[in-house]
Amino acid sequence: MNNNVGNTFFKIISAVIAFTCSLLLIAVLFFMLRESLPVWQMTRPLAFLSGTDWSPIYPPIQLGIGSMLASTLWVAFGALIIAIPLALACAIFLAEYAPQWLAQLLRPALTVLTGIPSVVYGFLGAAVLVKFFEIKFQVSSGESLFAASIVLAFMVLPYIVVNSESAIRAVPPEYKLSALAVGVSKPYVTMKVIVPLAKKGVLGSIALAFGRAAGETMAVLMIAGNVLRFPESWFSRGEPLSALIALEIGSAVPHSLHYQALFAVGLVLILVVTIINILINYLVNNNEMPRY
């Protein structure tokens, strides 16, 4: 009887905690929406998203974040393009090939990467990468979305490696043993049996990495170049959404249109990350586990 009471209490508490956390997300969305409401009433959402002129203070007032949205997507997807092959190779090595002593050495090194503050990454990127591009390619100024992607790739790398490795390790050993028993080589087993089975976890880790890359502020603020022109290529300069907010919120007059527009930008950033996470989840759930 007593035990039952404890059980019920435990259930209630867990439910309340879980509910509070979800409530927090709703509260954030609600607050962002409320602060940015006048912007949505003034401009059509589509014009806001696709416009390429951003002039929130001086007339003619134009609110278009197309350039920044494109910069965010370039930077974040670019970071994933660089990070995913590296991270997957790293995860496969750690889970399948590395001797235990080496794995024990590499794993903490990777986790330390997550602990480096982003301003330090940004600083290194600005001091090393930007300078390198300036000297190597004889350009006037070395900032670019590409440089920001490289730095971001190293920031998200540990997230993909750690989560993918545990996904690969979670594949039941029977699969591996039976595959090996058929007589195929180890690379074949790894690439054709184990990695496909771990796909769900790997995609989950990529979703996590995308959120991190799209929301990262300090490093991209220091490396992406912060220009308002629409980024035509990966190698142009640009100003991702997060950098735009960080740059301008300090000087925006509270409750002015500029301020509200920045909240609208924040809302767009949350929604972009959420939508892409939902898409990746959809991808995960619609990919049936391969059967052997």
Add this chain to the structure above:
Amino acid sequence: MNRKLLLVLALISLLLMASLTGCSQLGTSTPNTTVPQTESSIKIGGSSTLSPIIAKCADNFTEEYKTWNKVDPSLPEEPIVIFVSTGGSGFGVKSTIDGTFDLGLVARNIKDEEKSELKDGKTFQIGSDVLTIAVNPKNPVATIKPDISREELKKIFGGEITTWKQLDPALPNKNIVVAVRDLGGGASEIFDNAVMKGTPISKDAQQIPSMGALAGKIMDNEMAIGYVSSGLVNQNPDKLIALTVDGIAPTLENIKSGKYDIGRPLLIITKSTPTAKQQAFIDYLMSDKGLTVVEDLGYIPAK
């Protein structure tokens, strides 16, 4: 078991409290960031251009008097404590309005929307700052073409002239790196009024989050040009070179006489009538002792 139950109950009440306070905060329109007022200290903050000046003055002031009764016998015998922090002009105004700072530091004119929220307060101008057109000393423009016209500036910052060669055939055929403060910043507003006059800044201009970083960008990049506080140019004479504009150099005389006019006021604002202690410190800032610091750091003192 009993003890566990107690723990569980405690947790629940904690959660309830947390969620309740959360709800009540959601209801209010401005975040509640007011710091409880401690009587004996003065909290100051805002413009990153002004805060080094005020910090220096606060140091001297504390050193000289130590307790308030020595400043003015009518004040209590308490140690002087003055906190100075930075964060930008906009932040200075915002925090003065919500009470985080007793005195706000602002390096631009107060906007009309802000004035209505500060109508009970006072504004003191401690000096002025000049925006010089600065380049890297390694850039040949410093010797070949040390004078630039307003029209040329407008074309460079507006994106019509994009290489140094277009400015003067003797200069290298390299892209001009235009460095500006972010479009909402104090300095960008001044530059817009004095030079651009409504012409939008080129979309290729790099926006830089603080005046210090902007100066750093020009010290670092040979092809860069930007508007930099005269104070920073005076503090780094080997690393930054100020061009003359329409033949007028940004010297103290030219600024005082009004010939060189790309400048901005350095203001100290309060939300309501300053207390006796705050007034005493403001009086010190506006006295010769305070204004000497303003001049020593390379800015133009009031009067």
